[in-house]
Amino acid sequence: MLRVAVPNKGALAGNSADMLAEAGYRGRHEQRDLTVLDTTNDVEFFFLRPKDIAIYVGSGELDLGITGRDLAMDSGAGVEELLSLGFGGSQFRYAAPAGRDWKVDDLQGMRLATAYPRLVVDDLSRRGIEADVIRLDGAVEISVQLGVADAIADVVGSGRTLRQHNLVAFGDVICKSEAILVKRDGSELTAPMSQLTARLKGVVLAQQYLMLDYDCPKAILDDALTITPGLESPTVAPLADETWAAVRAMVPRKEANKIMDELAALGAKAVLASDIRSCRL
Numbered sequence: 001m002l003r004v005a006v007p008n009k010g011a012l013a014g015n016s017a018d019m020l021a022e023a024g025y026r027g028r029h030e031q032r033d034l035t036v037l038d039t040t041n042d043v044e045f046f047f048l049r050p051k052d053i054a055i056y057v058g059s060g061e062l063d064l065g066i067t068g069r070d071l072a073m074d075s076g077a078g079v080e081e082l083l084s085l086g087f088g089g090s091q092f093r094y095a096a097p098a099g100r101d102w103k104v105d106d107l108q109g110m111r112l113a114t115a116y117p118r119l120v121v122d123d124l125s126r127r128g129i130e131a132d133v134i135r136l137d138g139a140v141e142i143s144v145q146l147g148v149a150d151a152i153a154d155v156v157g158s159g160r161t162l163r164q165h166n167l168v169a170f171g172d173v174i175c176k177s178e179a180i181l182v183k184r185d186g187s188e189l190t191a192p193m194s195q196l197t198a199r200l201k202g203v204v205l206a207q208q209y210l211m212l213d214y215d216c217p218k219a220i221l222d223d224a225l226t227i228t229p230g231l232e233s234p235t236v237a238p239l240a241d242e243t244w245a246a247v248r249a250m251v252p253r254k255e256a257n258k259i260m261d262e263l264a265a266l267g268a269k270a271v272l273a274s275d276i277r278s279c280r281l
């Protein structure tokens with residue numbers, strides 16, 4: 001039976017559960033359940049703290065895990081990424097009080113608070129900087145105003161928490177993170193592992209596309225198909241009016257409205273966009 005670690009709470013938990021449900025797996029009955037046995041798919045899910053997931057997978061106790069790239073790097077566990085899941089995007093950055101043009105070299109000799117000490121120590125040592133790294137568990141942004149640290153290194157999402165505490169990010173992004181599916185470094189990718197990966201990939205890809213349907217005068221069909229080439233080739237079906245055709249093609253979600261504008265300007269009618277729940281491409 002495949003054994004898979006899933007975040008039990010925090011920023012990644014909700015999207016992880018939704019994605020697994022969309023991929024056809026059984027979810028938790030209660031928020032507090034620590035395991036779920038999915039006998040239909042022969043998978044057991046373990047709901048663990050996001051920070052611990054790479055450790056369980058890296059040690060070989062569990063086959064696969066969903067975690068954040070920053071958390072996986074900070075754990076020091078030997079895991080490799082199988083798939084980016086397209087949510088939980090963030091940047092891990094240095095930050096310090098606003099009002100000064102901070103450089104990373106300024107951190108030399110300073111007190112630096114973080115909940116990701118390994119990520120920070122590795123980055124500082126690559127740069128040859130010696131700082132006093134203070135390990136906190138969370139709410140790191142407040143540590144400067146409380147006098148425990150001179151600067152911080154933390155997860156930045158919208159940047160709202162930094163602004164609220166009058167901090168500015170500086171230096172290169174230490175880690176550009178998002179939710180990822182991991183397996184143990186060098187472990188064999190078994191058939192059940194690839195199947196779960198393929199199912200999640202089906203959901204990730206489906207979220208990146210929309211299905212477009214439209215009616216099109218045959219006189220402009222060639223131009224319309226250039227705008228919507230589909231992935232392999234668009235479906236073109238006859239309509240009762242022989243001078244018209246119906247077209248169906250997948251389009252990248254980010255470009256969908258621009259493409260719909262172009263089709264409408266060309267003379268296509270009834271241009272409809274619909275969500276794709278999952279796919280195998």
Ligand SMILES: Nc1ncnc2c1ncn2[C@@H]1O[C@H](COP(=O)(O)OP(=O)(O)OP(=O)(O)O)[C@@H](O)[C@H]1O
Binds near residue numbers: 011
């Ligand atoms: N705006 C955000 N705030 C916090 N984490 C985010 C955000 N966006 C993405 N993430 C990601 O979520 C993961 C952290 O999850 P979470 O905050 O649940 O873990 P944690 O901080 O270890 O747990 P807890 O806060 O319960 O102690 C990281 O991979 C982080 O990059």
Ligand SMILES: O=P(O)(O)OC[C@H]1O[C@H](OP(=O)(O)OP(=O)(O)O)[C@H](O)[C@@H]1O
Binds near residue numbers: 011137138139161162
């Ligand atoms: O840039 P923003 O959108 O404001 O988000 C970033 C904040 O969110 C996270 O905190 P979280 O909610 O995980 O609490 P924690 O600090 O206790 O981990 C992170 O540690 C930052 O504090």
Ligand SMILES: [Mg+2]
Binds near residue numbers: 010138
């Ligand atoms: Mg957190």
